Amino acid sequence: MEALFMKKFGVLAATAVATAALFATAPASADVMNLAFNQPEDHPEYRSIAQFSDKLKEATGGEWSIEIFPNELLGSQKETIEMVQNGALPFSLVAGSLLENWNPDFAVFNLPYVFKDYKHLQRVVKDKTVVGDLFKSLENQGITVLCAMYSGTRNVYTKNKEVRTPADLSGLKIRVMQSDTMVKMLNYMGGTGTPMGQGEVYTAIQTGVLDGAENNEVTYYALKQHEVGPIYNLTGHLMMPDYIVTNTAYFNSLPDNVKQFFADNIDALVDTEFEMFQQEVSKSL
Known part of the structure; x- marks a missing residue:
């Protein structure tokens, strides 16, 4: 019975990997970009990215959008970072502490009592003079950090x-x-x-x-x-940020208008998510 279970599990795992690979290895002319997420659909990070996707779709005449896979459907956060790195997945939203495994310098944002409040964190993560080099530091490993998002206290x-x-x-x-x-x-x-x-x-x-x-x-x-x-x-x-990460080669292969949309709108995505999240804090408590 155990052997049969393991055999079935192996087939399912292989299917999941093949499916994930299909998502990412599609050429850059594909219109749907997949993003892994470990929380449910009503989470403010999910909702802010869905809103961003709607704006992207409108700006590109319906040609480009982001499909979010919530609830760890594509694997744990650490697994999805590895999938982004090897090109099996275009995007993932991951906890900041996990990026220490690729560059220990990310630990500076993951230390206790660094930020006095969420507004302090919001200012810092949008300041390219502070985070610019750090966010690009993984590109030689195939990962680009697009932005940081608020994940509460x-x-x-x-x-x-x-x-x-x-x-x-x-x-x-x-x-x-x-x-x-x-x-x-x-x-x-x-x-x-x-x-x-x-x-x-x-x-x-x-x-x-x-x-x-x-x-x-x-x-x-x-x-x-x-x-x-x-x-x-x-x-x-x-008070530790989450990050949207993308495969560097994949992102660089996107059409110029899509890359420009990200450049022009990523800070607005961050601001939207910070405010959505803060509104949820008192409700959750």
Whole structure:
């Protein structure tokens, strides 16, 4: 039975990879560009990109648009970065900490208590004198960072225990994203940082593999993790951007009018997403 399951799983995995490859290897004359996303359709990042896609479609006379694949349909964030890098996927929206695996300099945006509020972060990530070289630093590895987006203020949430001091985290296994900086951060906060893909977190808390996790207010609510980790502790330890990444060669092959649309409208996308996200924070809390 196990062998049969593994065989079927292998076929499904191969099909998924082939399908993803088909998405990205289409020539640049194709009209639909695919973007991987790990959150649901009502998330402000999804909605802001969908709005951007509508404007792109209008500006190009219906020839170009972006199709968003939510809920990790194309794989975990780390997997989709690799797919972007090898040309199997045009775009992905990924957590900032994951890009440390390609360039450790991205860690400067992922350190606790760097930004005083979301407006501070918004100004910095649109300032090309600050982020220009960093966003281009992965192009020799096949990845271009198009922009940074707001992903809320991250807080620790737990299954059974309130967290008011670092001592309260002692002995607790808390999920963090798959980055050394995030693991070390949680360890220094007093707990045990446990890296894990987002798709596994709900079940891991539910079954006791984890004692909790840390995430922003909107994601916590959107993924219904309050059902298994109902104690949301306002630690406010991190305000870390997400990034839209693209395959460098693919993006450079796009028609000039499409590239110009991105150049002219990417800051407006950032502003729209920041405001949408902030509106969702109080609702989620």
